[in-house]
Amino acid sequence: MLPKQRKIAIMGYRSVGKSSLSIQFVEGQFVDTYDPTIENTFVKTTKIKNQEYDLKLVDTAGQDEYSILPIQYSMDIHGYVLVYSITSPKSFKIIQIIYDKLLDMAGKVHVPVVLVGNKKDLDMDRVVTQMEGQKLADSWKSVFFESSAKQNECIADIFHTMLMEIEKANGNTVVQEYNKCSIL
Numbered sequence: 620m621l622p623k624q625r626k627i628a629i630m631g632y633r634s635v636g637k638s639s640l641s642i643q644f645v646e647g648q649f650v651d652t653y654d655p656t657i658e659n660t661f662v663k664t665t666k667i668k669n670q671e672y673d674l675k676l677v678d679t680a681g682q683d684e685y686s687i688l689p690i691q692y693s694m695d696i697h698g699y700v701l702v703y704s705i706t707s708p709k710s711f712k713i714i715q716i717i718y719d720k721l722l723d724m725a726g727k728v729h730v731p732v733v734l735v736g737n738k739k740d741l742d743m744d745r746v747v748t749q750m751e752g753q754k755l756a757d758s759w760k761s762v763f764f765e766s767s768a769k770q771n772e773c774i775a776d777i778f779h780t781m782l783m784e785i786e787k788a789n790g791n792t793v794v795q796e797y798n799k800c801s802i803l
């Protein structure tokens with residue numbers, strides 16, 4: 620079977636861990652320093668049940684409420700990993716704005732999305748509850764994860780689930796294997 624080409628954008632407010640999630644998934648390491656991203660693309664091949672995927676991850680520059688999303692994000696992207704930090708109420712507010720802008724731009728009522736509350740290792744500084752994240756994902760009919768790029772928790776699951784959500788959006792039936800990372 621030929622590999623399927625898939626392009627995924629990782630979006631969210633500044634400093635929520637978008638690059639860290641990408642680097643942890645692609646390179647298996649965590650970098651503690653903060654280096655703001657302009658835009659970066661990572662590539663990785665991954666296999667799910669005998670199907671290979673050539674993945675392109677577009678690690679976007681952090682967005683805020685005033686950001687105008689580049690039009691190409693509505694054209695050649697198959698799915699979106701939308702990230703906030705459980706320690707930042709602002710990042711949680713912004714992720715809702717980004718989602719609305721994405722739908723607007725795509726001119727669709729549904730786009731394949733996985734919602735991620737990152738930095739779950741910083742539970743002492745938590746301000747966004749798991750329930751709040753889950754409710755938001757439910758309202759989008761998307762899957763929700765809490766993750767830690769630092770501790771490599773739930774990272775591969777995020778991207779594998781994203782691929783399955785894209786399959787579903789393409790009308791393919793998938794047997795979703797939920798595990799301890801996905802919160803339903």
Ligand SMILES: Nc1nc2c(ncn2[C@@H]2O[C@H](COP(=O)(O)OP(=O)(O)OP(=O)(O)O)[C@@H](O)[C@H]2O)c(=O)[nH]1
Pocket residue numbers: 631632633634635636637638639640650651652653654655656657679680681682737738739740741766767768769770
């Ligand atoms: N404790 C903890 N820190 C994290 C985690 N993920 C990222 N960080 C830290 O948060 C800071 C920002 O991480 P980045 O991955 O650069 O965030 P970003 O969303 O790509 O930032 P922008 O490029 O500005 O959009 C860095 O200091 C990271 O080390 C995590 O899961 N846990």
